[in-house]
Amino acid sequence: MTLKTRGPQSVAVIAKAMDVTAEAVRQQMARLHADGLVDSESRSAGRGRPTQIWFLTEAGHARFPDTHAEMTVQMIGAVRQVFGEEGVDKLIQVREAAMLGSYREAMRGANSLKGRLERLAEVRSAEGYMAELRKDGADFLFIENHCPICSAAKACMGFCRSELELFNKVLGDEVVVEREEHILTGARRCAYRVRKRGPAARS
Template sequence: MSSDDLENSPRSAADRFLLLLKTRGPQTAADLGTAAGVTGEAARQQLVRLAASGLVVAAAEPRGVGRPTQVWTLTAAGNARFPDAHAELTAHLIQTIRTQLGEDVLDRLIDARAAESKAAYAAALDGSADLGEKVARLAQARTREGYMAESQAEGRGYLLVENHCPICVAATACQGFCRAELDTFREVLGQDAAVERTEHIVQGDRRCAYRISLNTRSESEPRRRKSRDEKPS
């Protein structure tokens, strides 16, 4: 599902603006007005109301010559309006498992979750015509889980973007979740795909992003071996 699909779903005006800031990052009132189909002044008034509720905040951002531009972004309270998968309970359970049962048990639970995800994603990607379709289907599967994901072409590869992390508190408490997700993506996309995480919410970025490209090593390696084999001794 693309960000446009998400933005076109029924919701209140306030929620629509919050969603635009969540999926597009910091925006001016004019940009938000254009995306929402209202005037810049109407957007500014809505943003002022959201700011009064502590959900958004404005900051001056230099943009070329002239006065700085006012750019709006979500506050922590604004981000909290999106699904958190029972964050406090999850964090407490992780800490309890770690202290009472040990790190090995926690690792086994993460591995079991990863195995279930791999099976579900493999089924969702089955029959894909190419890597682009695989990435698109993976984004759809992740969106259904609350990650607000989208896929897009980038150069000779693709970009998988996740605008929200419904397990952010759990992932912060235990980095094993993030490592397992990266390994899962690499496995379900296949050996021909190279997957690199380029942005990470847990590290302070606005979103998680993965650069996905065809892995040319698998094609070039046999040629290099053949060249050595054919070289006269």
């Protein structure tokens, strides 16, 4: 979980985050490495000995849920075969509309942008996205450390476009949401910059 949510880490950093000894972490990494779930590389930060940095392998990432992946991909293929791309687009639109209604209901009473983002993180985490919110200067970073529909998104990029549009709609016209990191392009997570729209942009 630490490697999934925080990315590649050294034994010392993992030990501090988990409040255990470095030796306990080394033993755990050895077991996970033997199972093919983690790997490591040496990184140099100037003088001194290189630091061993551990990260999840593809098999390690696969241990986190990908909701009904095989069946979902098969269903997308069937819809595409029977109804064409228009049918797939319609499926995505219906899904987006249903999620928009559900998310807006969850945000009822959250008047600030921070409050709405916190509610959104709660909802998305419950759906398996392992979402978190961070402040970044005047902006917010909305981070999803896992994608439970990754297989479906690979089969149809429309799901990713739809979710970005969904975030923009549910957070309101006064903000702009931009994707900065994307799991499908090789990033370890999806990250969205959320900023308030300036006067020029509104006009």
